Amino acid sequence: MAREIAPGIHWIYESGPDRTRKLNLAERQPDWYESGQKAYIPQCAYLLVGSNETLLFDTLSPASTEQILSAIDDIVRGRGLDYLVVSHPDVPHAGNTKAILDKHPETTLVAPSYGNDHELYQLDDGIQVAEGDSIELGGRTAQFHEATFLDAPVSVWMTERETETLFPVDWMGFPHLDEEAVKFVDELDGEFDISRLVEFHSRVLFWYQYADVEKTNAEIDALIAKFDPKMIAPAHGLVIRESAPKYMALMKDVTRIIDNDGRIGTLG
Template sequence: MTVHVTETVEWVNKCYEHDGEHEHVSLYLVREGDDVILIDSGSFYHREGVTESIEEATDGEGPDAIVLSHSDYPHAGNVTPLGAETDEVELVASSGSPGQQGLPDARKCEIGGQLEVKGRTFSFIDPPLADRSHTTWIYDHGDGVLFTADGFGNYHEPGQCDYLSSDFADATPAESIYEYHRDNLVWLRYVAPEKVQTTLDAIFDEFAVDAIAPIHGNPIEGDDVDVYRDRLFDAMSRIAEEYEV
């Protein structure tokens, strides 16, 4: 029910159908000793499958904390059934005002800051690729995993739902990276790709990223991170060239 991305980070994926392909809506488990921290909570559309997967992965105990990249439905749709309204589960939200987004009991993270959650240290990054305000990318200092919403995604074929980047013939396919960002981050047609790339370079210079865990794509491992980044820049350049604005 889960796929290991690193030794202590596991992936739970569910999918939407998209023109004969699939798009992931994922969450991740981070294990810190006996505690389980969830990154995002998945979509309410997949509620039954998500809750069953988390129950199985935690031997019925459920998570000890949930950290949200942002509070729209594909990311925060299951905070209540996963226990975030109880005293047993700590909820951390990226919003500048969690209460205004329906999360009055959430612990607020500061974008650009750092928090310790259940003994695990996370940094919260202002993302250059996002579809909503009050979104953050989350960097796990334990295993060097960068959790990204909503950038670094891709579509995939049926049967590739559990693939890591190394399971593809040649890492994440370039066309699927292009199509995902064209469809989901439509504002890319209005920006200079070089400026986005400069911001990404600064993030990767500051944080030692050993794996990328996107909410809407297959996880990216090791040397495939550089391959993906090159393909992402090509995709952004192609989007900018194809649209007259």
């Protein structure tokens, strides 16, 4: 399924009962969880459509090959896909790279310039981007940034300059209930519970349990000052379109909670 989060920016959400990561929360029952509901870690890609060119950020997993190919066709409507940006070589982010490039030979592959051994991931044929590099799409500008919080050395973040949208990839992910799929955070019932962020980061970004709290939180303050985004579009969470810096600041409490309590577990 897909949703336009701003004119020309489309959120592609990996749908289907076997295509998102399910969480077993029946025993722990966190405050945001409703008994009997299914809970998921979402997988998301984002398609930017400018007046001149188009760009897809990440690819979803191979379980959703037909979905991502169909979504591209539905959104670009015969214009073609000009750029495919792979944030990092992990299955939910790069798993459909070959399928997309096979169907869209006109597409230029864009990869992070950070890290080594790009050829191992077949990322050495594309153009490589680093902090400050950008691609002009016509009324839409994709700008690239060194990833501060990441789970692979070959990684890059992105912002869309005109809407001031931050795409922080794995950072700021969080689970949601089945009925909350493709909702904006401000459309959720009740106040957003920080334990959602703790749930994801303690499971997926496992190094959080070893992080230096003060240094990590200083980096978060620096990110807020640097980006001050109007929207946040994570790869494994719902889109935040209101008070985005406030949610970034919540990540400082996430750091402290994981430091005190340790990991919750792994994905089930």
